[in-house]
Amino acid sequence: MDELITMTAADLSAAMAAGEVSAVEVTTAHLDRIAAVDDRVKAFLHVAADAALARAREVDANRRAGQPLGPLAGLPVAVKDLFSTVDMPTKVPGGSSGGSAAAVAAYEAPLALGTDTGGSIRQPAAVCGIVGTKPTYGGSSRYGVVAFASSLDTPGPLGRTVLDAALLHEAMSGHDPMDSTSIDAPVPPVVEAARHGDVAGLRIGVVAEFSGDGYQPGVMARFTEAVELLESLGAKVTEISCPHFRYALPAYYLIAPSEVSSNLARFDGMRYGLRTGTGSAEEVMATTRAAGFGAEAKRRIMLGTYALSSGYYDAYYGKAQQVRTLIIRDFEAAFGQVDVLVSPATPTTAFDIGERADDPMAMYLADLCTIPSNLAGNAAISVPIALAPENGLPVGLQVMAPPLADDRLYRVAAAVEAAFTARRGHPLLTEAKGLVSP
Numbered sequence: 001m002d003e004l005i006t007m008t009a010a011d012l013s014a015a016m017a018a019g020e021v022s023a024v025e026v027t028t029a030h031l032d033r034i035a036a037v038d039d040r041v042k043a044f045l046h047v048a049a050d051a052a053l054a055r056a057r058e059v060d061a062n063r064r065a066g067q068p069l070g071p072l073a074g075l076p077v078a079v080k081d082l083f084s085t086v087d088m089p090t091k092v093p094g095g096s097s098g099g100s101a102a103a104v105a106a107y108e109a110p111l112a113l114g115t116d117t118g119g120s121i122r123q124p125a126a127v128c129g130i131v132g133t134k135p136t137y138g139g140s141s142r143y144g145v146v147a148f149a150s151s152l153d154t155p156g157p158l159g160r161t162v163l164d165a166a167l168l169h170e171a172m173s174g175h176d177p178m179d180s181t182s183i184d185a186p187v188p189p190v191v192e193a194a195r196h197g198d199v200a201g202l203r204i205g206v207v208a209e210f211s212g213d214g215y216q217p218g219v220m221a222r223f224t225e226a227v228e229l230l231e232s233l234g235a236k237v238t239e240i241s242c243p244h245f246r247y248a249l250p251a252y253y254l255i256a257p258s259e260v261s262s263n264l265a266r267f268d269g270m271r272y273g274l275r276t277g278t279g280s281a282e283e284v285m286a287t288t289r290a291a292g293f294g295a296e297a298k299r300r301i302m303l304g305t306y307a308l309s310s311g312y313y314d315a316y317y318g319k320a321q322q323v324r325t326l327i328i329r330d331f332e333a334a335f336g337q338v339d340v341l342v343s344p345a346t347p348t349t350a351f352d353i354g355e356r357a358d359d360p361m362a363m364y365l366a367d368l369c370t371i372p373s374n375l376a377g378n379a380a381i382s383v384p385i386a387l388a389p390e391n392g393l394p395v396g397l398q399v400m401a402p403p404l405a406d407d408r409l410y411r412v413a414a415a416v417e418a419a420f421t422a423r424r425g426h427p428l429l430t431e432a433k434g435l436v437s438p
Contacts, residue, residue, distance in 0.1 A: 004029040006438050009075055009110040009164040016063070016074050023056035023063075023074030030076045033438070034108045043103040045081050048088050052076060072171055078103035078112035082146040083155075092146055094294065096120035097158070101128040104158050107438045111168050112158040117148050118252055119346075119370025121156045122382035126345035126396025129384045131165040131413065132158045134370075136403045137377035138183040140169075141176035149259035150181075152252075152374045162383060162413045166194035169406070185404060193407040197414025200234030204412070205338035209245045210369050216348040218388030222395040223344045226385045229419050230342070230412070240338060242330035247323045248372045253364060254307050254320035255375070260297075261304030267292055328376045335402045340412055343369045345382035345396030369398055379406040383413040385420055 004012070004026055015021045031049050038044055059074040079085075080100045081093045093099050097114030101124030104112045114121040116134035125132025133156045140155040147153060157168035169190050176182040206227055211220060231237045269275040269288030277287030293301070307316040334341055347368055356362040373380040382396035397416060401408040 002438050005033050005107040005110075007110070008161050009072065009159060009167060010161070012075060012110060013071055013073075013167075017069075023059040024053060026074060027052050027056040027076050030107075030109055033106075037106055038108060041102050041106045041108065043078065043099040043106065043108060045091055045093065045099075046089055051087065070171065071167055072111070075111060076109050077168070078109035080112070080114045082115065082148075083113060084144040084146065090146070096124070097132075098124045100158050101125050101130060101132065104128070104130050104160055110159070111164060113168070113172065114156060114158055115145060115148075116154045116156050116370075116374065117152045118256060118367045118374050121154075121158060122345050122370050122380060122396070122398060123366060125158055126382045126384070126398075127350035127394060129387075129394030129396075130158060130160050131162050131381065131383050131417075132156065133165050133169055133381045133406075133409065134373060134379065135169060135173060135406055136183070136379045137374075138179075138181045139187070139379070139404065139406065140173050141179040141182050143176055143178040143182075147259075147263040149256040150263065151259060152256060154374070162197070162410055162417045163191070163194040165381070166190040166410045169410075183404070188404060188407040190407050190410045193410035194414045197411055197416075197418055198233075199230055199412055199415045202235045202340070202408075202412070203338040204230055204235045204237045205240030205334055205341045206237060207245065207334075207341050207343045208239050208241045209243070210343035214347050214365060214368070215344065216388065216390075218390045219344050219346070219348060219395050222386045222388060223342075223397065226397045226416060226420075227342065229416065233415055233419060238338065240334045240341060242327075242334055242341075242372070244323065244326040244330050245372050248327055248375055249364060249368060251320040251323040251327070252367065252371045252375060253303070254316050255324065257300040257304030258307050258317050258320075259304065260300045261308060264293070264297065264301055324375045327372050331372070331376045331378055331400075331402070339401075340408050341400040342412075343398045343400070345369060345398040349388045349391060349393035349395060373400050376403075378403050379409055381409040381413050383416055385416060 012026055016023055034047055056074055063069060078100050080097050081091050084090050097120045100112035100114040103109045105128035121132040121134055134154050135156050137154050142153055145155060157165045159165040159168060170187055173187045175184040227237055266272040269284045274292040275288055276291045277284050346366055380398055380400045382398050384394050385397045386395055388395050399409050399412045
């Protein structure tokens, strides 16, 4: 069973198609893994074991009958608990897509779905040593996703390899008439790009603003090593300045809380979600919101409500949207000179549990590298490159591409993954300090 949980999604799919293993066996192996380690990992709020096995039996029967199946048929998938479901409970998870990343990193699932609002796929992927992608905004449907910040939320894939992430990316993408922001355009050829990673002749820009104070030395050392590797593979590397990226963090923490203030108003004990207390409607709402939201959610609701209030809208929210436009223009200017941009995925490696609980600004600074792509709506990926020398924890390389050029992400990420694997073995979590080995 250990062999099944450590196989890639692509290899498991091929093994099932060849009749070497059944979907039931694959599903059972991962359910057993969850039972064995999730008391330590704590990735899952709900495990639909019976439903998963029933679906696996159905897939096996369809395969024996010769019916056409998708490339991921029979593979278990961990789902961030804000995708609404008809036959399972939906809660909204703490830690954003951290549970999805942890499930994949701990071999509890070969693939996972997450959502990325300010880096919530790429950052957990980076610190867990796996691959995570924020597709182009509108490239993957938000229908059924419990909204946080509607102009930023982007569903995306997590996997242990670039090809695995590309397979899920392709499967979950495409136009959805149920989502008014869904793009009616062909899905970029992400799987083909992941299978044939090659950066020869590709123009790569290193973002000048993503370095300096606040960046862990080991992260920057590994990032520099990755850039040198890309150059050795034939890429043309230049430094690119995106001067308004330095304002992305404050702009995001006005825009996102403002949308949060609106979206989370539905969690009032009357229309949606948790309900506590008795008495008047006002008393129920107050009790419910006090009990249901944590300190950070309350902080963001209050910030957003203030930014949208009469007399402050133009000074705060309006200005932040103007900065957003300038960031988009920075990207457009950069992509006029290069094909992709690269940076560290996060300024630091994973920090200890609770280390930043009393310092919201320290938490927000973790978003420095990822937020600009959310504000602009373009595509970005985090791919593991190595372990930081000072603490043995994973470091991620972020690659950013223009809207609907998601295939470029996988072209670069696959080349980096192959080169690092050839050099020192794949930088998987089993080498990293403190993570759960299969």
